[in-house]
Amino acid sequence: MKRIFVYVVLLLVSATHAGAQDSSLLKLLNDSMDVQHNHYAVTGTFKATQLVNLPTTESPARKNLQFMIMHRFGKLNDGAYALFGLDNAEIRFGLDYGITNRLSVGVGRSSYDKTFDGSLKYKVLQQSTTGMPVSLSAYGLVTHFTQRYSDKPYLNARFRTSYTAQLLLARKFNSNLSLLLAPAFTHINLVPTPQDKNDVFTLSAGGRYKITRRMAITAEYNYLFNNQVVSTDVSRSLSFGWDIETGGHVFQLVFSNSRGMTGPYYLTKTTGTWGNGDIYFGFNITRNFNWSKR
Amino acid sequence: MKKYILLLAMVAGMLATASAQTYVTRNGQISFYSKTSLEDIKATNKQVFAAIDLSKKTVAFSLLMRGFLFDKQLMQDHFNENYVESDKFPKATFNGSFTGAVENKPGKYPVQIEGKLTLHGVTQPVTIPAVLEVQSGSLSGTASFSVKPADYKIEIPSVVKDKIAQQITVQVSIAGTPLK
Incomplete structure (x- = not known):
């Protein structure tokens, strides 16, 4: 009984492992990307440096x-x-x-x-x-x-x-x-x-x-x-x-x-x-x- | 008890061999070029996530469109705002497989990659010739292909039509290390 149990576990482990490997190269990348790069500046708040007369938060980039x-x-x-x-x-x-x-x-x-x-x-x-x-x-x-x-x-x-x-x-x-x-x-x-x-x-x-x-x-x-x-x-x-x-x-x-x-x-x-x-x-x-x- | 150890060893061994065949990187490089008589445009993304599984012969890429850096800040702003709409479609991904023999010893191996490229929310099948180079403890790859913005519903307004090429050349260069 014990032996069967062990083999079942082994089978399951290998099956999930293979499955994970197969379909999820991209998922693996996306998951680690979501952890690392979820934080970036919001750009393009306004199109120009002024609305009509009122200045906006935009300004010319460096140089x-x-x-x-x-x-x-x-x-x-x-x-x-x-x-x-x-x-x-x-x-x-x-x-x-x-x-x-x-x-x-x-x-x-x-x-x-x-x-x-x-x-x-x-x-x-x-x-x-x-x-x-x-x-x-x-x-x-x-x-x-x-x-x-x-x-x-x-x-x-x-x-x-x-x-x-x-x-x-x-x-x-x-x-x-x-x-x-x-x-x-x-x-x-x-x-x-x-x-x-x-x-x-x-x-x-x-x-x-x-x-x-x-x-x-x-x-x-x-x-x-x-x-x-x-x-x-x-x-x-x-x-x-x-x-x-x-x-x-x-x-x-x-x-x-x-x-x-x-x-x-x-x-x-x-x-x-x-x-x-x-x-x-x-x-x-x-x-x-x-x-x-x- | 002995049996358990044996089984554990088997499981561990299986995991090790499987993952030793998978190479990953978080700082692959993808550049694209648009050449017209009026204007040359170039942008590079050095934060490309890529993975190659040699045993399954599968390849995947994932990158943030905002990671593309241009010489001109205004171009970069327009690229994100107006062309690829990075707010709505932050990522580009590729998922595919390759054909061609890659041996487990140092050398260069030409391969043919086929798969699906998703960009600006549109998925298209692509075929890319590439070269994989096996070194001891690492795997690098280079590829060059071209992309038509129109295929990915990236609109180019008529005023700037002459400044943006119909075919954009994309160059890929990655160096992966074994997945741990």
Whole structure:
């Protein structure tokens, strides 16, 4: 009896062993792979470095230079006489360079107020498949406008400068949906009246939804808290965009009630309202150049 | 009692001989090349899991698509986002068998591998000529074949059609050690 039992065990062992060997070379690999490589960075949270005006957690990779043209036409409600705003346009040229995969530096020049800007973006946290649920970038921007006003001789360099700091918190929920939450602090060196605050707080939220592999719809809303900007009749910036990606280019067709394209302008100086038809049509185009060889 | 020892020895011996014929690696290399007059694209994955069983003459590969590294970061992003959709289809696998004599002594042996390649969620039969090299205590293999993206439902938009080859050359190089 004992002997039979032993032989049965032996038979079973050899049978399962053979079976396992036969069908499961691939299973063996997949099992050990699942143990080893279940952890990697979530990439492609957004297609571009900005939603419409709001910066995203994306930045150019190391040794990549991004050239960006941002364009905003006049108001749609200017009517047929001004070809619905197409007669006049504001433009911003920007260059952003990736020093590392996490740190990028940018410069830009807007025709609006003839403003120069410089920025830094640093990725503090990177979302990954297990563990880190969000990406977090810190963004700092300095703007300096150079528009000449003959009636304002007191406008020195200090008075022309503003600062914006933003924390960009993003999560890619799935391959289509990504959301962004961005509290911001803007310091304006010169405000029109003593009642206006020099330090302005805003909270921005936005997102993108991919409609095809290469196209996405984006939206952003920038909430300006009450009683900070009082002398001018400001509204909150709401923008929608349509991202189209082709190779090294990203085209963004946008509609916004903001005409300014950098921090202090769209966050704290938006005067248009959607209800009145103060809608600026425009586009952002980015082109990426690469020098890295790995 | 003696019998038990004998049986145990038999079982152990059987396990040992069976597994000594299986070679595995976790850092095999697979590269692919797309050559057109406009652009050369190359990517390499150095974290390929592979296994070869000489006694059963079976072969298997498994790799993460995200493991392919490109010269250009943007290309790598687009590869994962738009072409192979690594979020949806993280792995590529191959499962097959080979024909051709491979002796258990050092030397190079040409073989013909047949099996199923799964990529971008699509499984296709493939036949790949390969060379296996038996060394003392290890087994290495090299192979080269071509893949049509269209066969695996990898769409190439018309704007970049001239920049991506219709046939992608794939080169495989692995060095396996006996499975313990």
